[in-house]
Amino acid sequence: MDDEFSKIKSRLYLALDDFVMQKGIQRGMASFFSNLNSILTDKDVLRLSEEVERIKSSVDTEKLVKQAMDSMQRNGVNVFFARNREEALSQLKKLTDDDKLIVKSKSMVAEEIGLREYLISSGKEVWETDLGEFIIQLKHDKPAQMVAPSLHVPREEVAELLSRFFKTDFDKDDLQGMVNAVRLFLREKIAKADSGITGANAISAKEGTIVTVENEGNIRLTMTMPRKHIVLTSIEKIVPTTLDAVKVALAQSYFAGYTKPTYISLTSTPSGTGDIEKVMVRPAQGSKEMHVILLDNGRLAAMKSPFSEVLKCIKCGACQMVCPTYSVCGPAWGGDVYTSAIGLIWTAITESSEKAANLSYFCLGCDACNEVCPVSIDISGMISSLKQKGSSKV
């Protein structure tokens, strides 16, 4: 009787006793909160978020997909549309068939299709270059949050994981030492990698430009050092122009809790140089080939559903960082990929609405998520309609 719901509830109850996870999440939430006030009171940031809301509210995604694909082809980029996980993986298999070593940056879309696990099971050596995602890889876990995948892993556990992996002891308070060890290890891997796979924060339809935002610098290395750059991203990231796309990336960074992003990259074509007699030679210092896979995975269908608003989401994760249920249940409150707050709606779209409905009952309906969403998505309202959907079948 009501087995799926009971299973989820049991899982959440177990999470309530996971004090290590809670320590990580609650520390992260506290430091996010200390930045939040300055974000929510900065008039320029608020103006930017209003503008991004306007941009994201007025897009015609189906039309923009076509336009973006045309632009990318003109740019000398191989672009593919993948309807679902299987199509995306089969495309990636073809693109990486001869590769031995692959590095990738953090991407929720890659998590949607289980990319790392798939490539490893196909015999490739694969390394995550984002520190948080690298920790997740070592922990054989799923990301806890959209921007900070290892939010649930406090320093004590990071030190343990790294000590085991590098076979040398790390002090939990020697954050610098831990980060440095990972830096040295990953630099060597990135330099030798056959392919670098990244995601995208936004894409411009008109110019076919990929915009990424980051602080670590790993995305830049991952996309430029290997000869092959593969972008795996999803269709709702496409906005009309590059200026729009940069605004989206900036807003994402602010609402993720950073006062300024360290790097924003705009990538339109494979690397090249015309410095010798104006003859274009590829590559110069960057990648020789560039491939883009645009994943649908339920998004076009969502456009015609009561959940269409979720496609405005810029995946800043602010809604997760203020959620009380998330603060105690952590990533257990979510689907296979997306957790808490708007993660429940992403779960409905990319996994199953039944699963999301079962998860929805643990939402307090407190509306903290709505309050911090830069693009004014009624997250709480959508979760409430998931409950109604669930309860109509009880």
Added chain:
Amino acid sequence: MPYPINRVQLFSILKENQKRTGNPMGVSPDILSDWSKNEEFSSSSTIIYTGGLYQMMPKAEKFVDLMAKAETSSSFSFGLRVLGSETASGLAGRLVKEDENKVERARRILRNASKLLRKNGVEHTYLGKDEPYSGILFYDLGLTDEFLNIATSCLKTFRERGVKKIITLDPHSTYALRELYPKFIDGFDLEVIHYMEITEPVKNDAIKDVYVIHDPCILSRRLSLSDAYRSYLDSLGVSYVEPERNRRITFCCGGPVESIAPAVSSKVSEVRCSQLRDKSGKAIAACPICLSNLGRCSRASQNESLEVFDPLELTSYG
């Protein structure tokens, strides 16, 4: 492995209680209305509306404690015995006894509310045993058919009694009547006002402590009454400090999931209690559900106590 109570079991208890007593906690109309025994009401088209929430809380606490006990019991059959579908309504309805101190506290809060209205020249009456429940818990659990039925019959009662204006005391009933009813029922035209919007309490010189203010989520975010809340306390002469998460970015007390998952609810309230306790050992919460939940968690952790007060119990009219 603990035995989690599922939706089928919970919903059947709540629906059964609603059918039997007119509210999901199964509290009799006599108990809900006995605060008003010695109150004098005028004949008026304005009513004071309690929605039964303050009065239901002592029972709700016992009910949630029982659920929590059943869920942590290692014996599947004990869980079933306590809350199983066959015996559930009986237990939840009749055998769960409220704590008399808490019942009296609720009565005092409501008497103060009625006096406060009179002092402010707001003539009002009270529907007594006929006062209907708003249905908000059913809405919160996604049971929209039940909510719609309750709302429809609630409006019918208001119409029959010639009600034009409704003064509410808690955020949840206010939200239900003011925001949800017009969406669910065509032609809902009654005026719904939260008491803090139209009253000014007399300064209470007996209040000496410094309190930490807790913004109930619905009050601050859905009703935008954070300022009215503070003006009220200012008039009352209460000194209060702000926690980090306040006003529109307040942090929930955990109450809304107490029936679906008592353990999640109490863990959230522990987090909120510790945030409040950082500022003061005495808190103010203008919501019966917050009052109950934050109070519950401070009982659980005996070393660091947090006393929680409703603005209406600091509002003293002798």
